[in-house]
Amino acid sequence: MNNYSINPNLGACWKPNDKKPDFILNSKDTGCLTHINLSHLYNLSKKLGFKIFINTRHGDYIIKGDEIAFLYFDEVINQNTQEIEKICAQIYETIVIDAQRSFEQDPRFGFIVLSEVAQKALSPAINDPGTAFSVLNLITRLLIENYDSQNKDKAYSYDRIGLQEINTGDFITQSIDAIARDEASNVEVALRVQKTLFAIYKNSENEILKEVSKIQAKKIYRQKLECAC
Known part of the structure; x- marks a missing residue:
């Protein structure tokens, strides 16, 4: 709870503000969202030029095909190419959906x-x-x-990720x-x-x-x- 109080959104501070997404990611699995590698996802977002809002939270039960994230590209991208599929494949690797819930981020x-x-x-x-x-x-x-509010300034700030x-x-x-x-x-x-x-x-x-x-x-x-x- 101390970690949650300091970092309720795990440092994911970006907000789309009702902006229409360029692409929607759907879940490839059924289960509970147990972990998001936010550090790796943030590095990907800077490298590949996108912002992302994750439309679910740790512990939520997700069914295959559910919308789990919205992508917003920094530049116009041709959605008919394989480029977007490669981006999504790397994003999926940062999101873990499992049969059992976990205490770590939940x-x-x-x-x-x-x-x-x-x-x-x-x-x-x-x-x-x-x-x-x-x-x-x-x-x-x-x-x-x-809880110790003095440590809130130590929270990670992922300004390209929303949660x-x-x-x-x-x-x-x-x-x-x-x-x-x-x-x-x-x-x-x-x-x-x-x-x-x-x-x-x-x-x-x-x-x-x-x-x-x-x-x-x-x-x-x-x-x-x-x-x-």
């Missing part, structure tokens, strides 16, 4: 794994709410921590929501979920996290009332 995956630990602990076979409490405590700390931003609300919806669903009739865990969401709302400096925590707290509370009826 902060959302970490929250999902934490949630799965809590869900397993709350299963009838294990019935260990203490572990769920520990997970919720850790999620709270990760989302309200004030789809992560919806930071996913850190909540993909972790705490599942715990709230699986805690069923455990009142103590239900209360801890609400306390967790309130703590994020009260202490987080991220406006999206604050708004999503408020929305999800109300949603979970309404669901519990409906189940009680």
Whole structure:
């Protein structure tokens, strides 16, 4: 999370600003986007004369044929030649799509794994709410921590590459929501979920996290009332 706070888009800071792309890259594989070699891609963009906006994010599930990137050439290029195919082939080598997600460039995956630990602990076979409490405590700390903003000037700046931003609300919806669903009739865990969401709302400096925590707290509370009826 510290790396994400310093470099939320991994240094990919270019924006197309609604400009129409010269060429669209479609995925050749099915799976999860696990890694982008941004350094190599940036060197390619300078050498071959293009800018690129990657229309997906690490952890996203991609199906063969999906649009994954938009190309913008520095100069007019003849799309009927093999030149563009050679450029695309080199770009594909920098983008890894695999069957399994990876923690390296995918902060959302970490929250999902934490949630799965809590869900397993709350299963009838294990019935260990203490572990769920520990997970919720850790999620709270990760989302309200004030990370070292002084290091932000050390972030890489790839000014020819754009990358789809992560919806930071996913850190909540993909972790705490599942715990709230699986805690069923455990009142103590239900209360801890609400306390967790309130703590994020009260202490987080991220406006999206604050708004999503408020929305999800109300949603979970309404669901519990409906189940009680």
